[in-house]
Structures are given as structure tokens and as C-alpha cells.
Amino acid sequence: MEYSMVKGGKLSFKGEKKKSKKHKKAKKRKHEEKGEGSHSLQQHLIEEDTKKHGGWWVCQKMEEITGSVCIEIGPQSYISALDSGLFTVGAPRDEGSGPAPEEVLMALRILDTEKVSLKSGFDKYLSTDEHGKVQGRSDAIGVREQWEPIFQDGRMAFLGSNGRFMGVDEEGDIVCKSKVAGPAEFVQVRSNVSREVDPLANVPVEERGGKVYDTEVNYVKKFQSFQDRRLRVNQEDRTDLKRAKRAGTLHEVMLDRREKMKADRYCK
Structure with a gap:
């Protein structure tokens, strides 16, 4: 066999027990916990410094x-x-x-x-x-x-x-x-500008109402053609919208519902 084909690495002896990798995982976990602790300490020091300077x-x-x-x-x-x-x-x-x-x-x-x-x-x-x-x-x-x-x-x-x-x-x-x-x-x-993060910053304005009905109405208002000045919202059961919201397919389901109303400029 060619030397280049021989698999390198640590030699194993017959009868030698294989060492558990558990200690490595424990060491990694301990390192991660230490990192989290350092972050918490740093955040605490920043907050204390800010307080010391009157919120600046x-x-x-x-x-x-x-x-x-x-x-x-x-x-x-x-x-x-x-x-x-x-x-x-x-x-x-x-x-x-x-x-x-x-x-x-x-x-x-x-x-x-x-x-x-x-x-x-x-x-x-x-x-x-x-x-x-x-x-x-x-x-x-x-x-x-x-x-x-x-x-x-x-x-x-x-x-x-x-x-x-x-x-x-x-x-x-x-x-x-x-x-x-x-x-x-x-x-x-x-x-002294507020650094509070808006929890809704990444949520579209149309979806901030919370209820799926309000969300659907907001998107209808956004995309519907108002040639006859009437708001056309699909009145079918909205159970499928609730399921779609949990599944992450809300936009696709709402598009299908608007398509049925034939009033959406982005529908077929």
C-alpha cells in the first residue's frame, strides 16, 4: 500500500479503552457559560457607568x-x-x-x-x-x-x-x-439618546395589530384597487389564516384569499 494512502492519526492499542468525549463537551459548555458571564459583567459595568454619568x-x-x-x-x-x-x-x-x-x-x-x-x-x-x-x-x-x-x-x-x-x-x-x-x-x-430596542421594529406595519383580521384588512387596503371605492375583504372563515401565521405562510394564504376577490393588482 502506498504510504500516502495510510490513514494518519493517533495510534490505538488493543485492549485500550476509548476515552469519552464527555469532558470535552463539559469543557466547551463551561467555556460558553464563562463567555456569557463575561458578557453579563460587561453589560453591568456599562449600566453602572451610564448611571454614574446621569444616563449618558x-x-x-x-x-x-x-x-x-x-x-x-x-x-x-x-x-x-x-x-x-x-x-x-x-x-x-x-x-x-x-x-x-x-x-x-x-x-x-x-x-x-x-x-x-x-x-x-x-x-x-x-x-x-x-x-x-x-x-x-x-x-x-x-x-x-x-x-x-x-x-x-x-x-x-x-x-x-x-x-x-x-x-x-x-x-x-x-x-x-x-x-x-x-x-x-x-x-x-x-x-442620552434612548437605546431601547423596539420589539416590533422588524414587523411590517400591516401586521402590528395582532389579530389576523386586522392584518388582512391592512394588506387589502395596501394592495386593492379602489376604482369603485369599496373595500373588498374575503369573508370566508379565517381559521386558515391563523394556521398560516403559525406556519409562516401567512402572506401566501392572504394572497390566495385576495385573488378570489379579483381586486388585487398583484394577483392573477
């Missing part, structure tokens, strides 16, 4: 930076707008408190880019001046009013239009001067 949670990706946000640049300390149009670091907030009104910004995604604009409570957009200071004095969005959130290794920094990172200087002023992001430039963008 940390944005961890570009899509989350929208609407009302604040920029935490130190523990419980946020970038704060001054009436002069400049920005500074606000006083640390007590645990359980969110940012002050002057520390809340409005974030808007710049279309077809990975950048955002930031508007202060004075209704002015943030930009950088020729000296690298961050200011809020613009009435419209231009190139200088665009900021790019950079996420890396669990940290985040804002890159300005001048190719520098937003940070805080020794005097506590918000500037955009550093070519690299360090401790003075690391920030956390927080949002």
Missing part, C-alpha cells in the same frame, strides 16, 4: 454620535462652551449627574463621510482658528467645521480639519494642536 452612555462607534452629545475629556468633566465662543473644561460633575446645558452639543453626521459637525448651545458650529484654538462661532458647516471621530484600541479622539487632534492645554482651554493623540486628546463622547 459612551458612544463606541461612528453611527452613535448623533443628536445630543457631550464630550468627556476628564473623569466626570466635559468640554464646556463659553459666551466668548471659546471652550474650556467644565468643573467635575457629581456622581449621578449629567453634563450642564453649556456642555451639551448637537452632533450631525456629514453625508457620505465619516465625519460629524458639532453645534454648541449658542447655536454655533465648532471649528478651529488659525492658532489651533477650538471655537464655536460659525453659522454654517464648511470644511473647518467637520470633525472625524477616530476609534482605536478602545480609545477615541477627534481629528480636526487642520490635521490635529482636539485636546486640552495646560491652561484648560480646548485646542486642536497635537499631531498625535495622547492622554490630553483622548475623549469619550456620551449620548
Whole structure:
């Protein structure tokens, strides 16, 4: 027999008991349970952090930076707008408190880019001046009013239009001067937008009534031709609709029922 045809693997000796794979399954199960535990712990830490900051949670990706946000640049300390149009670091907030009104910004995604604009409570957009200071004095969005959130290794920094990172200087002023992001430039963008998931988000509007009769009427209204201005709903027994809903064939059965009424523009 050719050597290449010989089946490789661990050698088996006569009389040797085959080891059970039970321990592997138990080990796998234990690993999965450990993973679930880690996820629960992480979720708990996120909830505690959010509670600590008065309901403001940390944005961890570009899509989350929208609407009302604040920029935490130190523990419980946020970038704060001054009436002069400049920005500074606000006083640390007590645990359980969110940012002050002057520390809340409005974030808007710049279309077809990975950048955002930031508007202060004075209704002015943030930009950088020729000296690298961050200011809020613009009435419209231009190139200088665009900021790019950079996420890396669990940290985040804002890159300005001048190719520098937003940070805080020794005097506590918000500037955009550093070519690299360090401790003075690391920030956390927080949002208070509700993250509750709509349980009906993936359910068509026509099927949110719950009852099969309401669902059928909604689809008839959607597809029926109203040349004679009369709503034509199949009045036959709807037991088949209930069965079809459980079986996942509701749309097919409703189409057959509408076809009988000869009023559906998508039926034969």
C-alpha cells in the first residue's frame, strides 16, 4: 500500500479503552457559560457607568454620535462652551449627574463621510482658528467645521480639519494642536439618546395589530384597487389564516384569499 494512502492519526492499542468525549463537551459548555458571564459583567459595568454619568452612555462607534452629545475629556468633566465662543473644561460633575446645558452639543453626521459637525448651545458650529484654538462661532458647516471621530484600541479622539487632534492645554482651554493623540486628546463622547430596542421594529406595519383580521384588512387596503371605492375583504372563515401565521405562510394564504376577490393588482 502506498504510504500516502495510510490513514494518519493517533495510534490505538488493543485492549485500550476509548476515552469519552464527555469532558470535552463539559469543557466547551463551561467555556460558553464563562463567555456569557463575561458578557453579563460587561453589560453591568456599562449600566453602572451610564448611571454614574446621569444616563449618558459612551458612544463606541461612528453611527452613535448623533443628536445630543457631550464630550468627556476628564473623569466626570466635559468640554464646556463659553459666551466668548471659546471652550474650556467644565468643573467635575457629581456622581449621578449629567453634563450642564453649556456642555451639551448637537452632533450631525456629514453625508457620505465619516465625519460629524458639532453645534454648541449658542447655536454655533465648532471649528478651529488659525492658532489651533477650538471655537464655536460659525453659522454654517464648511470644511473647518467637520470633525472625524477616530476609534482605536478602545480609545477615541477627534481629528480636526487642520490635521490635529482636539485636546486640552495646560491652561484648560480646548485646542486642536497635537499631531498625535495622547492622554490630553483622548475623549469619550456620551449620548442620552434612548437605546431601547423596539420589539416590533422588524414587523411590517400591516401586521402590528395582532389579530389576523386586522392584518388582512391592512394588506387589502395596501394592495386593492379602489376604482369603485369599496373595500373588498374575503369573508370566508379565517381559521386558515391563523394556521398560516403559525406556519409562516401567512402572506401566501392572504394572497390566495385576495385573488378570489379579483381586486388585487398583484394577483392573477
